[in-house]
Amino acid sequence: MNLRLLLLLAVFLVSLPGTIGAREIRLNKGEVYRDRDLSVTCEGGQAGTSDLGQPIAVRECQYWDDFAKKCLFEKTIYSYGDLECVEECQYWDSFSNTCDYKSKCTFYPRQEAFVLKTCTEFDDNNRKCLRVREEKIGAGR
Numbered sequence: 001m002n003l004r005l006l007l008l009l010a011v012f013l014v015s016l017p018g019t020i021g022a023r024e025i026r027l028n029k030g031e032v033y034r035d036r037d038l039s040v041t042c043e044g045g046q047a048g049t050s051d052l053g054q055p056i057a058v059r060e061c062q063y064w065d066d067f068a069k070k071c072l073f074e075k076t077i078y079s080y081g082d083l084e085c086v087e088e089c090q091y092w093d094s095f096s097n098t099c100d101y102k103s104k105c106t107f108y109p110r111q112e113a114f115v116l117k118t119c120t121e122f123d124d125n126n127r128k129c130l131r132v133r134e135e136k137i138g139a140g141r
Contacts, residue, residue, distance in 0.1 A: 055080040055107050055114075062088055065097070072097050078105050078114065085114035085137050091122050091129075100127045113138025 055078040061071035075088035085107075089099035104117040114137040119129035 054109070055083075055085075063092060063097070063099075073099050076105075078107065080107065080112070080114070083112070083114060083137055085116050090119050091124075091127075093127070101129050108138075111138060 058077045058079070059074045060077065061073070062075040063071070063073040065072050073089050073092070075086060078085045078087070085105035087103050087105050089102050091100040092098075093100050101119045101122060103119070106115045106117070107113075108115065116135045116137055118133050118135070119131070120133045121129070121131035123130050
């Protein structure tokens with residue numbers, strides 16, 4: 001009788017649907033997949049967090065000294081997903097080869113956004129920024 005039960009169990013297990021017809025669907029953050037009464041939404045991890053991690057910083061020379069063959073000032077390009085924020089020298093003193101004002105990027109991971117701080121009015125005599133502007137770079141810009 002045990003052999004009969006094992007044989008019946010084996011036939012039952014073989015007749016179960018397997019993974020032969022399995023489908024794989026990959027969703028990007030925010031995408032929705034629907035199939036009849038099933039709806040799957042990709043939220044990209046825990047609420048308020050991101051799978052992208054921290055921004056990537058890439059540096060490149062903004063001001064180059066041809067005579068000395070060296071970089072005098074590097075700008076930094078921050079990338080996070082499709083967002084990009086650039087810290088660069090806005091006011092360069094070519095006489096002393098120094099940057100008088102550099103823009104500033106601040107990253108806010110919960111909002112998945114940057115805030116770019118730039119100088120909109122610069123005093124050349126005193127070499128200082130008189131008025132700054134902050135601009136949000138991100139979702140809902």
